[in-house]
Amino acid sequence: MRVPAATRHRRRLWRSAATAMAATVMAGLFTYEVAQVQAAPGLREVMLVGNNWEGVADVIESSGSFAKIGRIDLIPDKDERLREIYLDPVELAFFLGIRQTVGEGHDQYIDDMYTTPNGTAIVVSRPSFADVVSIDSATGKVNWRFPVSGNRADHMAVSPDGARVAVSASTSNIVHLLDIASGAELGRFATGDKPHENVFTSDGKIWNMAIGDVNSGLDAPELDFTKGDRKITIADAATYKVVETIDMRDRLDAFGQKGLSDAVRPVAFTPDESTLYFQVSFFNGFLEYDVASDKIRRMKVLPKNPKTSDERSTYVNDSRHHGMSMDPSGNKLCIAGTMDDYATVVDRATLKEGPLVPAAKPYWATVSGDGKACVISESAADQVTAIDFATGNKITSIPVGDHPQRIRVGNLPTGWKSPAA
Numbered sequence: 001m002r003v004p005a006a007t008r009h010r011r012r013l014w015r016s017a018a019t020a021m022a023a024t025v026m027a028g029l030f031t032y033e034v035a036q037v038q039a040a041p042g043l044r045e046v047m048l049v050g051n052n053w054e055g056v057a058d059v060i061e062s063s064g065s066f067a068k069i070g071r072i073d074l075i076p077d078k079d080e081r082l083r084e085i086y087l088d089p090v091e092l093a094f095f096l097g098i099r100q101t102v103g104e105g106h107d108q109y110i111d112d113m114y115t116t117p118n119g120t121a122i123v124v125s126r127p128s129f130a131d132v133v134s135i136d137s138a139t140g141k142v143n144w145r146f147p148v149s150g151n152r153a154d155h156m157a158v159s160p161d162g163a164r165v166a167v168s169a170s171t172s173n174i175v176h177l178l179d180i181a182s183g184a185e186l187g188r189f190a191t192g193d194k195p196h197e198n199v200f201t202s203d204g205k206i207w208n209m210a211i212g213d214v215n216s217g218l219d220a221p222e223l224d225f226t227k228g229d230r231k232i233t234i235a236d237a238a239t240y241k242v243v244e245t246i247d248m249r250d251r252l253d254a255f256g257q258k259g260l261s262d263a264v265r266p267v268a269f270t271p272d273e274s275t276l277y278f279q280v281s282f283f284n285g286f287l288e289y290d291v292a293s294d295k296i297r298r299m300k301v302l303p304k305n306p307k308t309s310d311e312r313s314t315y316v317n318d319s320r321h322h323g324m325s326m327d328p329s330g331n332k333l334c335i336a337g338t339m340d341d342y343a344t345v346v347d348r349a350t351l352k353e354g355p356l357v358p359a360a361k362p363y364w365a366t367v368s369g370d371g372k373a374c375v376i377s378e379s380a381a382d383q384v385t386a387i388d389f390a391t392g393n394k395i396t397s398i399p400v401g402d403h404p405q406r407i408r409v410g411n412l413p414t415g416w417k418s419p420a421a
Contacts, residue, residue, distance in 0.1 A: 043119050043411040045369045049377065049384055050074070050124070050408075051401030055109030057122065058400040059416070062369030062409050066386055066398050070418035074124045074135055075109050077142050081129045091130075094151035094171070098128050101215040102317055106403065112155050115410030116180055117162035122410075123180060125153040125167050132156070132167050132176075134183060137412055140419030144183030149174050155406075157198035157206070159237065166206055168195035175208050175233075177240055187240035193228030197266060200237060201273055208233045209264040211318075214281065219312035221259050227281075230263045248280070248296075251289070255296040266323050266364075270348075271330040281318040284340055286333075300351045305340035315339050316361070323365040325374055327389040334374030334387065336362035343376045343385070345392040354392025359385055366407045377404040 046069060049058040055075035061067045075081070085091045099107050108127035115122055121134045121143055130151050134143035150172030157166045158180065165180045168191070175195055177187045192210030199207045212228035232246040249262040261281040268277045275297075276289040288298040302321065304310075312318070316338065323336025326348075333346040335353075342356040343365065360381035365374050373386040373395055384404055386395040 040411065042414055044414045044416065046115075046410060046412050046416075047366075047369065047375065048113055048115070048122065048408050048410055049400045049404050050110035050113050050406045051382075052108055052110050052379075052403045052405040053103070053106040054402035055126075056401050057110065057113060057124075058404075059412065059418075060384070060398055060400075063372065064370070066368075066375070066384070066396060068398065070416065071401075072122065072135065072137065072419060073140055073421070074113065074122065074133075075126065075129070076135070076140055077133075077145075078109075081131075085129075091151070094130070095128055098152060103128070104316065110405070111153060112167075112406045112408070114156065114158045114165065114408055115412060117411075119411045119413050119416075123156070123165055125156050127152045127154065127170075129153075130169075132165070132178060132183070134180075136419075137416060138419060146176070146178055146183045146185065148172070148176055149188075154195065155197045157200050159200050160202065166198045166200070166208075168198060168208065170194045170196070173210070175206070175235070189233065189235040189240045189242050191233045192231040192245075194230075195233075196264075199267065199269070201269070203273075204237045205243070206235045206237050206240075207267075208235070209267060209278075211263040211265060211281065214263070214318040217313060219282070219315075219318065224261055227261070227263060230261075232264060246294070248278075248289075251294070251296050252287075255287075255299070257287075257296075257299065261318070263318065265319060265321075268324045268326040268333060270326065271328070277324060277326070277333060279319075279321050279324060279335075282312050282315060282320050284320050284337065286321070286324060286335065298351060300346065300353075302335060302337060302344065302346075302353060303340070303342075303356060305337070305342065308340050319363075322363055323376060325365040325367050327367060327374070328371040332389045334365045334367075334376070334389070336365045336376050338363055343374070343387060345374060345387060345389055357385070357387055357392070357394050363405050364407055366409065369409050375407055377407055379403050379405060 045062045047062040059069045085095045111125045113124040132146045148169035150169045152170045154168040154170040191208045193212045196211045197209045212230040218226045234244040263281040265279040279286045285301040320339045322338045325334045343359045345354040360378045362376040363379040364377045383397045383399050385397040
């Protein structure tokens with residue numbers, strides 16, 4: 001049986017800290033962790049907000065008031081990295097290319113980040129530096145650095161036992177598996193073009209979603225085939241051997257949606273992982289995929305903002321909507337309507353959306369530590385906003401740094417304070 005990604009991440013932190021988990025049995029079918037949990041002794045549950053263009057993560061409360069706790073610089077070696085890049089013409093070309101394309105004129109310093117199980121480090125993927133680094137949470141210094149293959153690092157995921165981190169190397173079509181303590185490479189597997197999100201599932205697999213070329217100007221529906229080999233690659237999490245690939249093109253065509261892109265963006269599994277919800281490029285909505293039958297079952301079209309252009313070339317990196325999460329009960333989905341400037345909570349049974357909460361280019365959605373709220377990153381407003389899963393209404397907004405993107409729940413030592421600059 002499968003357990004959702006946000007829950008698996010909390011589980012591996014607690015297990016590795018040798019603490020007992022509070023759990024409840026849902027419908028007698030599977031054990032699901034209760035949303036309200038306590039961090040291991042000596043640890044405090046927090047939420048990390050990665051400010052992509054600034055290179056600094058804000059640390060806030062994981063639930064409740066979402067108050068600020070501190071900040072940590074995740075590019076303390078910036079000067080050293082820039083010297084290396086500017087001395088290598090090839091590296092410099094890619095560095096500047098990232099700035100002008102996916103970076104929207106800015107360097108991309110933070111894509112994804114997780115705390116280690118004992119909270120002593122934050123592991124972060126850094127697109128413009130094409131690496132993964134471990135930053136000591138107390139001192140702010142680099143513990144280890146792993147340069148990815150190719151020229152850009154992207155989304156990550158952490159194994160259920162907390163010992164390994166998977167990272168997408170988006171220009172070489174590779175997922176690296178690293179030892180989270182040492183940064184040593186344990187294995188790798190090949191993917192489709194431009195690997196993006198990674199998810200560890202409880203049956204011992206790693207799912208990778210490849211989104212293809214999101215920076216070309218060939219955005220018309222009839223030119224969709226030019227975007228590359230976009231597919232879901234499923235690898236064995238122990239051997240790193242590819243065991244299955246899923247091309248959503250065939251499934252979309254069979255569902256009667258030949259006009260939709262097959263570039264799978266953010267995803268969310270149901271608690272038992274029998275159903276996958278996913279967003280695709282250019283689309284204001286999402287689809288429901290039944291894993292066992294290998295078929296798309298339903299599609300939800302969400303409202304368009306009348307101020308948003310239908311011209312696809314205006315969408316950031318081909319995303320109209322980018323970001324989704326599911327509440328711990330599996331009854332509600334939270335959707336970030338990126339280019340339509342809102343977020344909304346959707347009832348999973350009826351697919352009816354709740355209030356459209358205004359948001360400035362929301363680019364990610366996650367679940368609060370207590371499971372009661374969806375937290376979105378408003379990348380154009382430099383803030384994160386919490387939305388009540390129960391009512392669909394906004395709870396609060398917290399100012400953060402420049403261009404917040406990925407948000408992750410983790411643990412840091414009790415009494416943690418921002419490292420000295």
